[in-house]
Amino acid sequence: MSSSTNNNFLLDEVFNVKGKVALITGGGSGIGLMATQALAVNGAKVYIVGRTSEKLDTVVKTHGQNISGEIIPITADITSKIEISKLVKEIESRERCLCILINNAGISGSTLQTEAKSAEEMKKHLFDDESSTFEDWCNTYRTNVPQLFFMTAAFLPLLQKASEDQHGYSATVINISSISGIVQSSQHHFGYNASKAAAIHLTKLLASEVANNGLKVRINSIAPGVFPSEMTAGRSGEDQKSHIEKEKYEKVPARRPGKDQDMAGAVLFAATNQYLNGQTVSVDGGYLLHAGA
Numbered sequence: 001m002s003s004s005t006n007n008n009f010l011l012d013e014v015f016n017v018k019g020k021v022a023l024i025t026g027g028g029s030g031i032g033l034m035a036t037q038a039l040a041v042n043g044a045k046v047y048i049v050g051r052t053s054e055k056l057d058t059v060v061k062t063h064g065q066n067i068s069g070e071i072i073p074i075t076a077d078i079t080s081k082i083e084i085s086k087l088v089k090e091i092e093s094r095e096r097c098l099c100i101l102i103n104n105a106g107i108s109g110s111t112l113q114t115e116a117k118s119a120e121e122m123k124k125h126l127f128d129d130e131s132s133t134f135e136d137w138c139n140t141y142r143t144n145v146p147q148l149f150f151m152t153a154a155f156l157p158l159l160q161k162a163s164e165d166q167h168g169y170s171a172t173v174i175n176i177s178s179i180s181g182i183v184q185s186s187q188h189h190f191g192y193n194a195s196k197a198a199a200i201h202l203t204k205l206l207a208s209e210v211a212n213n214g215l216k217v218r219i220n221s222i223a224p225g226v227f228p229s230e231m232t233a234g235r236s237g238e239d240q241k242s243h244i245e246k247e248k249y250e251k252v253p254a255r256r257p258g259k260d261q262d263m264a265g266a267v268l269f270a271a272t273n274q275y276l277n278g279q280t281v282s283v284d285g286g287y288l289l290h291a292g293a
């Protein structure tokens with residue numbers, strides 16, 4: 001007798017993103033580019049958004065050819081409500097709905113020395129240091145926290161439409177937070193880590209309120225460990241991909257930074273698993289095990 005359910009377990013069934021419409025902020029480099037490739041190579045139509053058109057155009061030229069999906073660039077600064085509204089209008093004019101929104105754009109802010117031998121020395125590093133300012137905290141927060149809130153709120157109608165149009169499917173928001181929002185160490189950047197903890201909590205708040213209102217949009221977050229990007233490597237190459245030395249991450253149980261495939265697996269899982277909602281999934285090679293949460 002042959003199984004009547006085996007087909008439910010095929011990779012093409014479980015992780016199917018063919019024909020889905022996605023929007024990824026910061027899709028021009030690092031983790032956003034990994035997410036873009038993961039979806040577009042497997043047949044999704046992916047709009048990538050960033051402030052620098054050259055980066056986005058390079059991604060389309062280099063990674064958007066001969067794939068079953070599509071990559072389409074749109075320039076916007078998503079820390080402005082006016083720009084977010086324009087972005088919604090732009091997508092509305094081209095698409096009936098939005099299936100996957102990945103709020104990935106983020107910035108890191110300045111770093112401070114935290115090690116000190118006395119209270120006076122600690123105050124010197126954390127308060128007197130010229131780069132330690134309210135502005136630095138607020139800039140980091142603006143990009144990493146309220147941006148997720150306004151992007152998600154603005155795209156809710158298009159996301160809900162995707163769920164209504166496709167029986168058995170729920171549209172999804174994936175916020176790229178960080179293990180920095182979970183570790184007990186400041187990692188020399190208090191503002192960034194506090195912003196990522198806020199992003200994780202905001203994910204839960206949004207998922208809960210959206211569900212309370214009977215809307216069918218799942219909201220989760222992926223908390224990456226260390227992955228090569230413009231943020232961690234300082235630059236990217238001609239193909240917009242970045243590289244970091246493996247040797248610097250010997251203490252991580254995986255003994256290496258994250259790879260394209262590690263992020264691809266996480267993105268495809270969060271994008272397709274219809275039963276995942278309100279969660280944060282850490283993909284960190286065991287970083288949290290080592291660093292302590």
Ligand SMILES: NC(=O)c1ccc[n+]([C@@H]2O[C@H](COP(=O)([O-])OP(=O)(O)OC[C@H]3O[C@@H](n4cnc5c(N)ncnc54)[C@H](OP(=O)(O)O)[C@@H]3O)[C@@H](O)[C@H]2O)c1
Pocket residue numbers: 025026027028029030031032049050051052053055076077078079104105106107143176177178179180223224225226227228229230231232
């Ligand atoms: N790489 C890691 O190890 C790591 C670990 C944990 C979490 N994360 C998180 O992953 C996300 C992606 O960062 P990444 O590491 O991949 O760094 P990245 O290469 O610097 O990517 C960030 C992207 O966001 C875009 N962006 C920044 N501000 C924007 C704005 N206001 N409007 C539109 N786009 C904006 C940037 O492009 P433009 O400058 O051209 O706008 C850039 O392409 C961030 O949220 C980061 O906190 C990264």
